[in-house]
Amino acid sequence: MAKHVKTIEEKSIWEDARQMLRKAERDGVETAWDRLAQQTPHCSFGEGGICCRICTMGPCRISKKAPLGVCGADADVIVARNFGRFLAGGAAGHSDHGRDCIEAFYAVAHGETEDYHIKDEQKMLRIAEELGVATEGRELLDVAKDLALEFQESFGTKRDTIAFIGRVPEQQRESWKKLGIMPRGVDREITEMMHRTHMGCDNDAANTLLHGARMCLGDGWAGSMIATEISDILFGTPSPRKAKVNLGVLKADQVNILVHGHNPIVSEKILEAVNEQELIDLAG
Numbered sequence: 001m002a003k004h005v006k007t008i009e010e011k012s013i014w015e016d017a018r019q020m021l022r023k024a025e026r027d028g029v030e031t032a033w034d035r036l037a038q039q040t041p042h043c044s045f046g047e048g049g050i051c052c053r054i055c056t057m058g059p060c061r062i063s064k065k066a067p068l069g070v071c072g073a074d075a076d077v078i079v080a081r082n083f084g085r086f087l088a089g090g091a092a093g094h095s096d097h098g099r100d101c102i103e104a105f106y107a108v109a110h111g112e113t114e115d116y117h118i119k120d121e122q123k124m125l126r127i128a129e130e131l132g133v134a135t136e137g138r139e140l141l142d143v144a145k146d147l148a149l150e151f152q153e154s155f156g157t158k159r160d161t162i163a164f165i166g167r168v169p170e171q172q173r174e175s176w177k178k179l180g181i182m183p184r185g186v187d188r189e190i191t192e193m194m195h196r197t198h199m200g201c202d203n204d205a206a207n208t209l210l211h212g213a214r215m216c217l218g219d220g221w222a223g224s225m226i227a228t229e230i231s232d233i234l235f236g237t238p239s240p241r242k243a244k245v246n247l248g249v250l251k252a253d254q255v256n257i258l259v260h261g262h263n264p265i266v267s268e269k270i271l272e273a274v275n276e277q278e279l280i281d282l283a284g
């Protein structure tokens, strides 16, 4: 069957993106869509998750003719291991965003930086009280030092669970306990996923996937939640407002800097810098 080449209208529902794709086509600039076309059809073993490259006895591909890898892993185990490592990469990236925020917050608390400040003091005190950090009669920065440590503990292995576990509804907590998926710490769950999915370790697909759930809960209820709370403390709690989005933000008569990602540690500083007169003059 002839390969269907997508039209620009099929590639995006947004007019701004369509305009940009037309311009790329006119200018001969390669986009992800061109590379996708070159990569299609994808490798069916890779797409089905039944290709394993975890050890040097492989790579092994599962088929009717060869239903087990060299180590004896079947399709279910290989799919679960691949999916588990896929999740581990996402949880690591997502939670490292939280770690960056903790490092900035720690530096503020210890007076190691002038670049970041506590903007929402009330929020910081509220979170400190929620997590059992004493606030009464204490200097703000002393509370911040203890709170930064409290956040760091959610990444390590010193304790048996994460700081914000108290936010999880009781019934939910009970079902996590019953399933054995109560997250213990961000780094611990990610490391355990890498360990379990190594050759000859966890050869029970359902068990691997349950650990995937535990690891993702650690990311969501610790790494990401901490990142959100610290962002509010350092940069102010946001409120809804109307704003321009997508490629419509580009301006022909200005220097356009596109920052990828939603980690505010760098983007907030760029935002401050672009409003400095010296840079405005340089742009002119």
Ligand code: SF4
Residues within 6 Å of the ligand: 052, 053, 054, 055, 056, 057, 058, 059, 060, 069, 070, 071, 072, 073, 078, 198, 199, 200
């Ligand atoms: S872990 Fe097993 S299935 Fe994977 S590459 Fe090694 S031998 Fe093959």
